[in-house]
Amino acid sequence: MNSGSYVGLLTVLTVVVALSFLASLMVGTSGIGWPDVQGVLRSEADTTAALILWELRLPRALLGAVVGASLALSGACLQGFLRNPLAEPGIIGISSASALGAVVAIYTGLALLVPVALPLLAIGCSLLAVLALQSLARSGGALTLILAGVAISSLCAALTSLALSISPNPFASLEIVFWLLGSITDRSMAHFWLIAPFIATGWLLLALTARPLDALTLGTETAISLGVNLPRLRMLVTVGAACCVGAATAVSGVIGFVGLVVPHLLRPLVGYQPSRLLPASALGGAALLLIADVVVRLLTTESEIRLGVVTALVGVPFFFYLVIRSRSVFAQ
Amino acid sequence: MQLTAQDMTVRAPRRIILDRACLTVDAGELVGLIGPNGAGKSTLLRAIVGALPRHAGRVLLDGNPIDAYGARQRARALAYLPQDRHIEWPLPSRAVVMLGRYPHMRGFGPPSDACNKAVDRAMTAVDAADLADRNAAVLSGGERTRVLLARALAVEAPLLLADEPIAGLDPYHQLHVMEILRHAARTGTGVLAVLHDLTLAMRYMDRLVLLADGKVIANGAPADVLTEANLKRVYRVAAVHGSRDGADFVLPWSRLA
Amino acid sequence: MACITISLQAYAAAPPQRIVSMNVCTDQLLLDLVPHHRIASLSYLAADRRTSGVAAQIAGLHLNRGGAEEILALNPDLVVTGEFGFRPTVTVLRRLGYAVLEIPMAETLDDIERNIATLGHAVAADERASALIEAFRQRLGKLSYAGAEDRPLFVNYDANGWTTGQTGLLADIAHRAGLSTPGDRLGFAQAGQLTLEALLLIRPALVDLGYPWDDPPALASELLRHPVVAAVMRQARAVDIPDSAWLCGTPHTLDALAQLRSARDALIRAGRALGT
Numbered sequence: 001m002n003s004g005s006y007v008g009l010l011t012v013l014t015v016v017v018a019l020s021f022l023a024s025l026m027v028g029t030s031g032i033g034w035p036d037v038q039g040v041l042r043s044e045a046d047t048t049a050a051l052i053l054w055e056l057r058l059p060r061a062l063l064g065a066v067v068g069a070s071l072a073l074s075g076a077c078l079q080g081f082l083r084n085p086l087a088e089p090g091i092i093g094i095s096s097a098s099a100l101g102a103v104v105a106i107y108t109g110l111a112l113l114v115p116v117a118l119p120l121l122a123i124g125c126s127l128l129a130v131l132a133l134q135s136l137a138r139s140g141g142a143l144t145l146i147l148a149g150v151a152i153s154s155l156c157a158a159l160t161s162l163a164l165s166i167s168p169n170p171f172a173s174l175e176i177v178f179w180l181l182g183s184i185t186d187r188s189m190a191h192f193w194l195i196a197p198f199i200a201t202g203w204l205l206l207a208l209t210a211r212p213l214d215a216l217t218l219g220t221e222t223a224i225s226l227g228v229n230l231p232r233l234r235m236l237v238t239v240g241a242a243c244c245v246g247a248a249t250a251v252s253g254v255i256g257f258v259g260l261v262v263p264h265l266l267r268p269l270v271g272y273q274p275s276r277l278l279p280a281s282a283l284g285g286a287a288l289l290l291i292a293d294v295v296v297r298l299l300t301t302e303s304e305i306r307l308g309v310v311t312a313l314v315g316v317p318f319f320f321y322l323v324i325r326s327r328s329v330f331a332q
Numbered sequence: 333m334q335l336t337a338q339d340m341t342v343r344a345p346r347r348i349i350l351d352r353a354c355l356t357v358d359a360g361e362l363v364g365l366i367g368p369n370g371a372g373k374s375t376l377l378r379a380i381v382g383a384l385p386r387h388a389g390r391v392l393l394d395g396n397p398i399d400a401y402g403a404r405q406r407a408r409a410l411a412y413l414p415q416d417r418h419i420e421w422p423l424p425s426r427a428v429v430m431l432g433r434y435p436h437m438r439g440f441g442p443p444s445d446a447c448n449k450a451v452d453r454a455m456t457a458v459d460a461a462d463l464a465d466r467n468a469a470v471l472s473g474g475e476r477t478r479v480l481l482a483r484a485l486a487v488e489a490p491l492l493l494a495d496e497p498i499a500g501l502d503p504y505h506q507l508h509v510m511e512i513l514r515h516a517a518r519t520g521t522g523v524l525a526v527l528h529d530l531t532l533a534m535r536y537m538d539r540l541v542l543l544a545d546g547k548v549i550a551n552g553a554p555a556d557v558l559t560e561a562n563l564k565r566v567y568r569v570a571a572v573h574g575s576r577d578g579a580d581f582v583l584p585w586s587r588l589a
Numbered sequence: 590m591a592c593i594t595i596s597l598q599a600y601a602a603a604p605p606q607r608i609v610s611m612n613v614c615t616d617q618l619l620l621d622l623v624p625h626h627r628i629a630s631l632s633y634l635a636a637d638r639r640t641s642g643v644a645a646q647i648a649g650l651h652l653n654r655g656g657a658e659e660i661l662a663l664n665p666d667l668v669v670t671g672e673f674g675f676r677p678t679v680t681v682l683r684r685l686g687y688a689v690l691e692i693p694m695a696e697t698l699d700d701i702e703r704n705i706a707t708l709g710h711a712v713a714a715d716e717r718a719s720a721l722i723e724a725f726r727q728r729l730g731k732l733s734y735a736g737a738e739d740r741p742l743f744v745n746y747d748a749n750g751w752t753t754g755q756t757g758l759l760a761d762i763a764h765r766a767g768l769s770t771p772g773d774r775l776g777f778a779q780a781g782q783l784t785l786e787a788l789l790l791i792r793p794a795l796v797d798l799g800y801p802w803d804d805p806p807a808l809a810s811e812l813l814r815h816p817v818v819a820a821v822m823r824q825a826r827a828v829d830i831p832d833s834a835w836l837c838g839t840p841h842t843l844d845a846l847a848q849l850r851s852a853r854d855a856l857i858r859a860g861r862a863l864g865t
Contacts (some may be wrong), residue, residue: 003442030786047820048789055816056785069754083420084390109805169802171748178808186785188815215434217421218483221383221414226487227407272421275440 006276009269013283017065020290024061027297032057038291059189064293065286066192066199067184070244072285073278075259077206080213080274081237084142085322088259089245092149093129095256096156098242098249099179101125103160105250107167110250115190119198123246127328129156130238181308182253184293191251197245203282205240209233210275217274257315258285264318288314333394333409333490334358335522340379340389342372342546350387351546355526359490362517364533364554365526367543368567373526374415377493381412385475393491407435411487417476420572422469425479429454429574432486454486455479458512474505481512492516498532504532510536530571533559534582542566558582604713605667605688610635611655611678612671614837615692617643618705619669619750621721621840622714623770625650629663639800643831644843657681669708695838697761698729698846704838732846734767734853741856742791743849745830746818747799748809750782759835761844766849768795785817795852796825800832828852 022109026033036049075088089095089188101121111118129152136148160179212233215223224230249255262284263277270276292310299305333358342350350372357363365373379387382398391398393409401409411432419428432454433447443451455461458478465470468479477497484492495512498506510532517523517538527533533540533554540557542550544566550557563571563584572583610616613634620628620643630651640643649702653659657678660668668682672693681788682689690711702722709718743763745753753759754772757780763770771783774791783791798818802810812818834845 028786029784030790032786048792051789051817051820052786055820107680107805107807109803112806141501167805167807169805169807169810171802171807175808186812186815188817190816197482210440211434215431217419217423218428218431218480219414219416219418219420221378221381221416222412222431224383225381225410225412225414226431227403228434229403267421271427272423273427274421 006270009018009094010279010283012324013280013287016281016287019288020287020294021061021065023294024064024290025057027294028057029297030051055188056186059187059192060184060293061290062189062192063184064105064290066195067248067255068258068285068287068289069282070199070202070248070285071258072262072281072288073203073206074241074244075285076263076274076277076281077209077213077237078241078259079263080141080216080277081209081233082145083216084145085264085326086142086146086260087149088257089241090254090259091146091147091153092133094126094241094245095249095254096153096160097125098122098246099130099254100156100160100163101246102250103163103179107163107172109171119195119250122250123198125156126242126246126249127239130242134234134238158268171197173298178283178307179253181306182255182306182311183304183306184205184252185304187251192221195247195251198243202240202243202245202247205236205243207278209240210278213278253306253308255289255311257311258288259318260322261311261315261318262288264322288291333522334392335380335410335491336390336392336395336523337376337380338390338392340376340387340391342375342379342384342387347446349546350389351381352389353546353548354542355524355541355551356514357362357491360517360520362523362525362536362538363416364537364540365543366528366530366533366540366557367549371543372546373543377495377524377526378414379413381410381493382406382433383412385412399474404435407489408487409489409491411484411489411492413481413484413492413497415495415499417480419447419468419476422467424465425460425468425471426451426455426464428468428479429460429482429486432483435487450488451482451486454482454488456517457485458482459476459508473500474502474508477501477505477509478512481509485512485516490520491522492524494523495527496528498527498529506532530558530563530567530580531583535579564588602710602832605665605711607663607665608667608669608712609653609663609665611653611660611674611741612669613637613641613691613692613754614671614839615669615708616647617641617837617839617841618692618708619712620646622705622717623712627712629665630660635657639832640836641830642837642839647817661685667711669711695758695842696756697758698765698838698842700758701725701838701840701842703747705840721840723845728843729765729846732843732850733765734850736767738767738857739768740767740773740776741794741853742771743778743795743797743828743853744771744783744788744791744793744825745797746783746788746813748802748813750784750788750812751780751799754779754781758838759845762811762835762846763849767853768849785812785815789817793821793825793827794856795849796822797828798822813839816849826852826856 025037030052032049032052040050040053071089078087079085101124104119105118105121132152133148137145161176164176214227215226215228220230263281266280266284267277270280292307295310296305296307338354338569339352340350353376367373378384380391398406429451430443433450458481460478460482463475463479481497488555498509513523513525514536537554540554541548542557550562563569568588569584570586570588572585574581607629608627609630610619611632613632616631616635628650630653631647633652633654635641635647636644636652645651655675655678668687668689670691672691679689692704694710702725705718705721709715745759753770755778760770760772798813801813828848830845830848834842
């Protein structure tokens with residue numbers, strides 16, 4: 001695909017993200033709509049609408065965009081680097097590990113004393129998971145990698161559940177639902193600012209992998225001969241994904257399938273080129289999560305439908321499709 | 333640019349793959365690296381390119397150690413076509429060839445005019461201009477090899493290392509690839525190619541390096557290397573020698589005990 | 590609605606001397622009715638300062654966790670528990686011939702009077718019970734607001750956004766104090782959850798933030814620290830009613846009524862009757 005249609009794609013995606021962001025600002029239990037948003041922006045509206053907009057809806061929309069972008073971007077990088085179509089933060093265990101770190105930070109009271117402990121512990125656990133993954137799946141193929149990821153993911157989910165069960169706080173064990181299925185309800189701007197530096201760092205590191213991932217298309221030997229520093233690339237992907245996914249999961253819980261679905265859907269549209277897939281995936285992920293969050297609020301039910309449920313309902317059928325399609329590949 | 337490999341040694345847990353192998357490739361030379369299966373030919377190429385983490389020995393470019401070169405400089409000096417022809421993503425062929433310009437590109441922008449022209453030249457050289465928009469992953473064996481060879485040529489490096497460039501190709505394409513390599517050498521590139529086909533090796537190569545059990549057994553003109561004695565000792569075959577249009581050729585004929 | 594179950598099988602003619610209470614609400618009623626030497630054991634929650642208003646008065650008393658074996662070992666002549674006591678334990682005790690009295694949860698202030706009377710009769714302290722009820726009625730009469738003026742909105746906001754409906758003890762207390770509840774405003778009967786947006790929009794005049802639950806914390810406690818809640822607290826008058834005053838219906842529940850009533854009066858005087 002030529003540069004023209006690629007720029008066109010990015011433009012379309014940006015518009016979709018902007019529209020979903022606006023939609024996210026206008027959906028909520030209180031019926032504040034477009035006229036109210038305009039009023040607030042012109043500083044005419046009363047403080048209640050302004051409070052709802054700035055303190056409730058804005059952080060929610062920002063987090064939706066940033067978490068979605070981070071998950072999709074990490075998925076695209078992991079798929080490009082591991083050359084495995086099933087690689088995504090949820091499946092290979094990074095998300096579950098981040099949740100474990102976050103749970104330890106919050107439920108021991110550490111995050112109350114030192115707020116930055118929350119993203120740091122989440123990222124730390126996430127890094128440990130990636131390192132464990134790499135040593136478990138060192139010379140095995142794609143299948144070994146996925147199996148190792150499943151093992152790590154299960155272990156971390158179990159440890160998270162354990163940590164919540166032994167907390168003296170009576171609400172803790174019920175909150176496993178949040179951590180395993182994700183939500184961005186009732187977050188505040190404080191959450192956003194807390195993770196913003198880590199998300200930005202992660203995005204920067206992952207952006208640097210763009211062109212080396214192109215070179216990896218022809219295998220590691222060709223890439224090395226073209227001047228790609230493979231250990232440095234591994235470090236960029238590892239730390240970048242850990243930062244993004246760790247910080248995002250620390251405030252939103254585990255949200256799966258965004259990192260799987262978005263890169264796959266967009267890859268044909270960017271001509272399969274890994275470097276072009278990165279910005280497109282980030283935009284696509286932001287749009288997907290923002291729209292899912294709007295859906296969550298439009299479907300009013302007794303108790304809140306979790307974001308992870310919506311992304312799973314979209315993602316699992318897609319996963320089935322991938323499995324069926326790969327059968328024909330592996331059958332050869 | 334001259335490539336010199338000195339005392340290249342690679343060890344595996346239970347055996348020695350390369351044992352102090354040495355060779356030189358000069359600018360404009362077409363050198364063939366031949367030897368039986370398991371002799372260590374691919375390993376030698378990988379070691380020179382830097383794809384093997386643990387090896388002993390020195391690689392010199394125009395007399396300077398290759399370690400003194402940065403990754404980018406090294407990539408611009410040495411182009412490599414590995415044995416593995418796998419293309420991970422179904423990119424259009426032109427995009428695949430453009431990957432060869434990686435050592436010359438900076439930043440995130442679209443390819444420069446110079447890069448586009450280099451890609452055009454490379455694709456013309458391999459006669460693959462009509463494949464530009466086709467999906468590289470579904471090309472036939474001959475087409476894919478030519479596209480990947482164009483990718484290596486697009487680097488426009490003074491040295492080209494090719495590992496079994498004609499493997500799996502039909503006679504037409506085998507001859508075509510050999511002509512492309514010869515043309516590259518004639519225009520100043522130093523080419524080192526691993527070959528199994530002794531007939532083509534004798535016909536096209538300026539010099540042959542014979543590797544067996546990790547050691548260089550012979551290094552010189554094809555007629556001097558592919559002697560009956562060497563063929564018997566190293567390949568365990570008897571060959572028929574012939575000549576046509578002023579060029580000598582050799583044809584492996586029968587196996588020896 | 591209210592079922593009072595008294596097992597008459599082994600009901601002694603003499604007043605019970607070894608009374609065991611398995612429920613924090615009956616603990617508190619019991620302490621008001623009989624002297625310590627007649628109490629064999631109270632529930633372990635009697636010592637919990639959040640739920641029990643009598644934590645300071647239980648020195649020297651045995652505390653039980655409600656297990657059948659533990660109760661049997663105490664050799665009680667009367668066991669009192671709440672309406673939602675652990676069914677298997679209650680069944681076992683009854684089957685073994687023990688007298689078990691279940692006191693229903695107080696949903697209104699009138700229920701408190703009735704419970705005092707029932708328990709007082711069961712422990713043979715009828716005079717004391719009558720005196721308590723008389724004092725209760727008098728105090729209630731003084732504290733109740735009977736006028737027809739504005740009813741400022743009182744919101745009790747607990748972890749996870751739980752708040753008061755139209756019915757329930759705290760709702761009854763609020764109504765008697767001349768206040769309205771979120772359940773009145775939004776139309777839900779039992780306790781319900783308020784989203785932060787809803788909390789902002791109903792603009793409460795009086796807010797009681799629930800127990801922070803931050804030692805150690807959970808996500809539930811984070812909600813109470815949200816900037817929106819802080820904004821609501823800036824615009825409303827704060828009141829801090831201890832949970833022990835309304836989790837159980839006891840004479841001390843009127844302390845909560847007193848707090849709410851005086852807060853309402855202060856609001857009306859200051860002219861800040863928002864949300865009405």
